[in-house]
Amino acid sequence: MSISKYMRNVLNIKDLNIHFGENCCQDVVIKGQIAKVFSAVLTFEALRCPNCGMENQQSIVKNGTKKSRIVLPEVSGYPAFLDLNKQRFLCRECSSTFSAQTDIVEENCFISRATKVSIALYARKTISEKDIAAIHHVSANTTSRVFKNSYNSFKQSYHYLPKHLCFDEFKSVKDCVGAMSFVCCDSQTHQLFDVLPDRRLFKLREYFLRFPYEVRARVETVVTDLYSPYMILIKEVFPNAKIIIDRFHIILQVNRALNQTRIQVMNGLRKSSEPKDRRDYTKLKNYWKLLLMDQDKVDFTNFRYHRLFKKGMCDKDVVDYLLGIDPTLKANYDAYQTIKYAVNHKEKEMFKDFVNESHKSLSPNMKKAMQTLKGAEEYILNSLSYTYSNGVIEGINNKIKVIKRVSYGYRNFIHFRNRIFIQFNLLQAI
Numbered sequence: 090m091s092i093s094k095y096m097r098n099v100l101n102i103k104d105l106n107i108h109f110g111e112n113c114c115q116d117v118v119i120k121g122q123i124a125k126v127f128s129a130v131l132t133f134e135a136l137r138c139p140n141c142g143m144e145n146q147q148s149i150v151k152n153g154t155k156k157s158r159i160v161l162p163e164v165s166g167y168p169a170f171l172d173l174n175k176q177r178f179l180c181r182e183c184s185s186t187f188s189a190q191t192d193i194v195e196e197n198c199f200i201s202r203a204t205k206v207s208i209a210l211y212a213r214k215t216i217s218e219k220d221i222a223a224i225h226h227v228s229a230n231t232t233s234r235v236f237k238n239s240y241n242s243f244k245q246s247y248h249y250l251p252k253h254l255c256f257d258e259f260k261s262v263k264d265c266v267g268a269m270s271f272v273c274c275d276s277q278t279h280q281l282f283d284v285l286p287d288r289r290l291f292k293l294r295e296y297f298l299r300f301p302y303e304v305r306a307r308v309e310t311v312v313t314d315l316y317s318p319y320m321i322l323i324k325e326v327f328p329n330a331k332i333i334i335d336r337f338h339i340i341l342q343v344n345r346a347l348n349q350t351r352i353q354v355m356n357g358l359r360k361s362s363e364p365k366d367r368r369d370y371t372k373l374k375n376y377w378k379l380l381l382m383d384q385d386k387v388d389f390t391n392f393r394y395h396r397l398f399k400k401g402m403c404d405k406d407v408v409d410y411l412l413g414i415d416p417t418l419k420a421n422y423d424a425y426q427t428i429k430y431a432v433n434h435k436e437k438e439m440f441k442d443f444v445n446e447s448h449k450s451l452s453p454n455m456k457k458a459m460q461t462l463k464g465a466e467e468y469i470l471n472s473l474s475y476t477y478s479n480g481v482i483e484g485i486n487n488k489i490k491v492i493k494r495v496s497y498g499y500r501n502f503i504h505f506r507n508r509i510f511i512q513f514n515l516l517q518a519i
């Protein structure tokens with residue numbers, strides 16, 4: 090096997106016009122790193138002149154070579170380059186000169202196609218552009234240019250909306266005006282639908298109104314959290330959609346209120362001069378998690394020694410003690426448990442009855458939470474009838490956050506959005 094054939098095989102170069110000689114590989118220090126530099130010649134008889142189109146009848150002559158250094162994929166962990174001496178030609182018909190071309194690299198480009206393909210494949214992995222650039226020994230700008238040229242850019246078609254939508258948001262990138270960006274997906278197929286830079290009402294309205302009325306009228310349900318502009322939006326733009334409040338966010342409301350009340354009670358106890366109150370403070374501080382547990386899951390059979398109580402108790406005893414400290418805390422706890430039970434077990438009547446009761450004994454925080462729930466009662470009852478939830482979008486959202494984190498925050502939203510779509514396989518490679 091000749092050296093040329095052998096080297097072409099090693100470097101996976103298909104172009105038979107590239108010839109390698111003896112000593113074609115050298116170790117050269119490039120940017121402080123040892124690199125494998127291969128040298129080769131690209132030469133052949135030109136068939137016709139690209140300038141005037143004349144066929145070569147001894148009218149095109151070889152006219153020296155021009156060296157260009159092409160970035161190859163790594164070889165055995167070393168950066169690799171190909172010093173390619175490209176044949177120059179002179180056309181005697183039109184006196185123009187031109188270089189020999191090869192398919193391993195595009196014209197006027199110094200990065201091999203193999204490297205570009207590898208970069209484009211890395212775009213699907215959760216790894217920052219900076220790291221992809223370092224792996225391939227190219228600049229970060231090159232990486233983003235390759236991404237841009239390798240994938241179709243995402244264009245929303247305004248003729249279709251999923252029947253079942255799901256809304257969520259995430260903290261935006263630097264160049265966005267709004268603090269939060271908006272993400273929406275299909276709650277049936279779990280496909281990402283679109284990502285928008287701004288979740289403010291007027292922006293979302295502007296976006297959704299681009300879909301014709303009959304497309305919007307086909308939307309049947311939208312799952313959302315308790316962010317009220319979403320509810321206004323949904324009523325405005327989706328005439329037939331039922332609003333479903335995500336169950337997790339319903340419980341989050343009462344969960345937050347219960348925690349706030351507990352902290353208020355604790356702050357009162359801490360400042361007290363009574364030693365018992367300060368001990369109660371420590372107990373609430375240590376066992377707060379038990380208050381958030383489902384009532385029927387609190388253990389009442391296993392007795393353990395509790396240092397703070399100086400005796401053996403089961404978790405149920407601890408909960409009872411904590412609730413005995415403050416009557417408002419107890420009332421809040423009952424409210425929290427009732428809402429949680431009703432939502433998790435889809436007890437519509439129980440939920441309806443409870444939010445419509447008077448809540449005199451509750452803390453202001455919990456009263457406010459109850460008002461919020463009462464205001465969204467119709468939508469919450471929907472969520473107890475349908476199975477759709479925000480679970481899928483939370484997963485999508487987590488992935489988006491990881492993409493953002495590994496990229497050390499994107500500055501440009503369009504760029505960021507494209508990377509998201511590449512990762513969710515929504516963009517076809519060109």
Ligand SMILES: [Zn+2]
Nearest residue numbers: 138141180183
């Ligand atoms: Zn010519």
